[in-house]
C-alpha cells in the first residue's frame with residue numbers, strides 16, 4: 330500500500346534489521362525498542378489490523394503464531410525465560426502504524442497490567 334512504511338520494509342524499499350523472512354512474513358527489529366529484544370512480525374501483504382484478517386488469512390495467522398513467533402523466540406534465546414507478544418489495535422489499543430504487526434518483547438521482566 331502506498332505510503333505504508335511496513336509495506337516499504339516488506340518490499341525492501343525501506344531498510345530494516347531483518348531477523349526472519351519467508352514468502353509471506355517478514356520480522357525485523359523495532360526502530361525504538363521497548364525491551365532488550367523487540368521484534369515486529371508482519372504479514373508482507375497489507376492488512377490494516379487484526380480486525381481485517383479474513384477467512385482466507387487463517388493459514389497466514391496460524392503460520393505467524395505457530396511457526397514464526399516461537400522460532401524467533403528460540404533464535405533470540407528468550408523462549409525459556411519468557412516474552413510478550415502484543416498486537417496493538419486501533420486508537421484505544423495504541424496502534425500507530427496501520428499495517429498489522431505482532432510485537433515480540435523479551436530480555437527483561439514485564440509488568441502487568443499494561444498502560
Ligand code: 5GP
Pocket residue numbers: 334345346357358359360361362369416417423424425426427
Ligand atoms: P504500534 O504502536 O503501532 O503498535 O507499533 C509500531 C511500532 O513500529 C513502534 O514500536 C515503532 O517504534 C515501530 N516503527 C515505526 N516506524 C518504524 C520503522 O520505520 N522501522 C522500524 N523498524 N520500526 C518502526
Ligand code: ZN
Pocket residue numbers: 330333334335336337374375376427428
Ligand atoms: Zn502496509
